[in-house]
Amino acid sequence: MKLAIVTAYPPSKLTLNEYAYHLIKHFRMQERVTEVVVLTDKTVEASTVEASNEGCTMRIIPCWKFNSVMNPINIVKTLKKEAPDAVLYNLQFMKFGDKKIPAALGLATPMLSKWAKIPTTVLLHNIMETVDLEEAGFTQSPIKKKIFGWIGTQLTRLVLQADKVAVTIDRYAEILQDKYNAQNVQVIPHGTFEVPKDVSFDADYSKVQLMTFGKFGTYKKVEQLIEAVEVLRKDVPAEIELVIAGTDNPNVKGYLAGVQEQYAHVPGVEFTGYVEEEDVPVIFGNSDVVVFPYTATTGSSGVLHQAGSYGKAVVMPNIGDLADLVADEGYKGVYFEPGEVDSLVTALKVLCIDKEYRLQLAKNNYEAAKALSMETISSRYLDLFETISPTLSEQSALAA
Known part of the structure; x- marks a missing residue:
């Protein structure tokens, strides 16, 4: 399986970079994955990324930029060139920008990659329905809250155009199914980055x-x-x-x-x-x-x-x-x-x-x-990819 992941990736400081680092590390250790292509932001020079030698081949392609309106075109163009068996978008609502237009266009990209016949999954880390806009620093205005809520609903509808949308909490799935009648939502827990085997519970109680x-x-x-x-x-x-x-x-x-x-x-x-x-x-x-x-x-x-x-x-x-x-x-x-x-x-x-x-x-x-180790979580994503990719489904059937 050749897997593409659209995400920020260290040393990028953009949100969800650390989650991507650990999830990708464990994707590379899965026998079903032969190559991982990371489509990351252009604030990262490919030569500065230090990828582990463990696991399958990994390539870094900086092809999008925070707050750029060209992100959908550049990402889909890169995906069509790479022709992965599946693509995973590691997203939250401000992933591609903190300005309204580039942020919204970025969230339309999974729909566009699906239209380009690339099996597309979105990992959506939050949903607007559970965000307190005032506490999160977006706005205190009741009118603006309603506007942001309406915009959030439309953006969620865009994201739900992907083949599959994974969320990390049961309540998120329930909201998406009830409000949007979404039939393509899957709960896959966040998972734990690394679980050291030698954790000490001794402490200096002074x-x-x-x-x-x-x-x-x-x-x-x-x-x-x-x-x-x-x-x-x-x-x-x-x-x-x-x-x-x-x-x-x-x-x-x-x-x-x-x-x-x-x-x-x-x-x-x-x-x-x-x-x-x-x-x-x-x-x-x-x-x-x-x-x-x-x-x-x-x-x-x-x-x-x-x-x-x-x-x-x-x-x-x-x-x-x-x-x-x-x-x-x-x-x-x-x-x-x-x-x-x-x-x-x-x-x-x-x-x-x-x-x-x-x-x-x-x-x-x-x-x-x-x-809920990342090894377990990454395997569950691979199972999900196989349900939406004809090529991967055939390979899975032959292996069985």
């Missing part, structure tokens, strides 16, 4: 390192987390450290620099900036508790899956997609009311004081992560 990870400034904010840590230090005998790992949300540039200046008087708070892929295991490995200072959600949480894979207890609000993951995949945490410092302090205190409960949650989340 100190606790709290860590939060992501793009901050809209529905992910850290002011109340820092304030909670200040209060926590008065009530907990252990030394409390806080690591804020990540960058600004593109819609709120300068946010973390402002926070760092505002709370410069608070000791023991580290701002890491962008975390390179090879440094992710270190960031998670050194932490004791992963915190989700969210007021909303916009998709299946890669950070929660990573916390599970490294055997970490979590503190999070029981809202949106986080609540879905708890129900669907078995993750557990200590919960707090979003936006309430006192509630966050109470939740953090539980895990800073009750060592046995922290260990119990860490082991539970590790087991949940192991159950």
Whole structure:
């Protein structure tokens, strides 16, 4: 099987790049895959991409550009030249741009590749119906919310023109089936990037390192987390450290620099900036508790899956997609009311004081992560591709 994937890919900093890195790594290890062609953004020079030598052949083709209206033409032209057995689009709604026209045109590309007779699957990481537009930093205007909602509905209809649309959460599939009468939707869980076999659950209980990870400034904010840590230090005998790992949300540039200046008087708070892929295991490995200072959600949480894979207890609000993951995949945490410092302090205190409960949650989340490895997820995608590709269906039948 020759597989094409349209996605951002490291060292590109565009969204979903890390997910692509891990999914592609496991596609290459599948016996059914003979070659992977990655159609990535032009901010990445092909010569700078360091691909592993493990698995099948992999080629990088930078052929689209963030906010370019030419993306559909360039992507489909490249796909027709490469003639893959199947193509997978790794998407969310702002994948191809943060300007309306290029973003919308980009989401029409899967439909165009299907029209070009290329078996087309979309992995859709979020849907507009579950996004809080105000909390996510798009708009506070009721009129604009209705306009964005209408636009989101039309864009969803475009995406659903693909042969198959994979979503990561059961609730997403239910909404797409009920609202759009979509018959081509398949639930394939997010999966866990890497699950180390030698995770240690030993800890130095004289100190606790709290860590939060992501793009901050809209529905992910850290002011109340820092304030909670200040209060926590008065009530907990252990030394409390806080690591804020990540960058600004593109819609709120300068946010973390402002926070760092505002709370410069608070000791023991580290701002890491962008975390390179090879440094992710270190960031998670050194932490004791992963915190989700969210007021909303916009998709299946890669950070929660990573916390599970490294055997970490979590503190999070029981809202949106986080609540879905708890129900669907078995993750557990200590919960707090979003936006309430006192509630966050109470939740953090539980895990800073009750060592046995922290260990119990860490082991539970590790087991949940192991159950949905990327090896399993990549195999499920290959099964899906075989249902829409005549060539692959014939090959599968002959192999059987």
